[in-house]
Structures are given as structure tokens and as C-alpha cells.
Amino acid sequence: MIKIKKASEPVSDDDGFRIxxxxxWPVEFSRDELKINAWFKEIAAEKNTEEYLSQLKKKIKLIKHLKLLERVKKQLTxxxxxxxxxxxxxxKNYLDGKSRVIRSSVGRIHG
Incomplete structure (x- = not known):
């Protein structure tokens, strides 16, 4: 399961693995305060929202790593x-497979 939190929101036990x-880095917070397990700055948006999806398609190795973390850790924030x-x-929608663009670009799997 994947959820989203703003850095200023309180950390909770059910956050799981926090990325x-x-x-x-949010300068107002230390790593200990945020309880961050990993920092994927390479996956952050470089441009506007409309172009972000095409950027994600180019970062497939990072996406696969996040999907593996989700399977192993069960809960990602x-x-x-x-x-x-x-x-x-x-x-989040990309990782959950809810993006229409992703589904349409994957094509048919079964004959």
C-alpha cells in the first residue's frame, strides 16, 4: 500500500517505509525528525505536472525499485x-497502475 504525506505532517507508526x-531536502527538518528511510531525489518532478508522467517513463529503474520496496515493506509513504x-x-497513481496513459501504453498482454 502506498500513501502520501507532506513533510510537515506528523510521523505515524503506520507510515511504514518513508521515502x-x-x-x-526540507531545511526545516532533520533526517531524524522526518524519519526518512530513503531519499529518491532523482524521481522528483523537474518540470510541470503535465510533463511529469513522461519523465517517469524515463525513470523506469527507480519505479521498479519503488515497486519492489512496496512488495517487501508492505507499506510505503x-x-x-x-x-x-x-x-x-x-x-502514486503510476505505482498503483491507475494511470490511463500507462495502461494504454503497455498494450495487450494476452492474445
Whole structure:
């Protein structure tokens, strides 16, 4: 299961494995305060929301790593700091397989 939290929201026991998905560290918080297990700054949006999905398709190794973490850890929390929550929602939907663009680009699996 994957959920989303803003860095300023309190850490809870059910957050599971916490991953910061912003390109910059929130200077207001230390690593201990945020309880971040990993920082995937490479997966952060470099441009606007409309272009983020195409960026994710180019970062397939990071996506596969996140999917593996989800299977192993059972609970992932994507932590973000920027004001662009839309990009984090796109990433979550991408990981959950809920993006229409992803489903249509994968094609048919069975004959």
C-alpha cells in the first residue's frame, strides 16, 4: 500500500517505509525528525505536472525499485515538501497502475 504525506505532517507508526520524493531536502527538518528511510531525489518532478508522467517513463529503474520496496515493506509513504502535490499524486497513481496513459501504453498482454 502506498500513501502520501507532506513533510510537515506528523510521523505515524503506520507510515511504514518513508521515502522523500523531492529534489531538495526540507531545511526545516532533520533526517531524524522526518524519519526518512530513503531519499529518491532523482524521481522528483523537474518540470510541470503535465510533463511529469513522461519523465517517469524515463525513470523506469527507480519505479521498479519503488515497486519492489512496496512488495517487501508492505507499506510505503511518499513524503513530499514542495507545493506540487499533483506530481506526488501522479507518482502514486503510476505505482498503483491507475494511470490511463500507462495502461494504454503497455498494450495487450494476452492474445
Amino acid at each position: 522523500l520524493v523531492d529534489s531538495t 511518499l513524503v513530499y515538501w514542495s507545493e506540487k502535490k499533483g506530481n506526488v499524486l501522479i507518482l
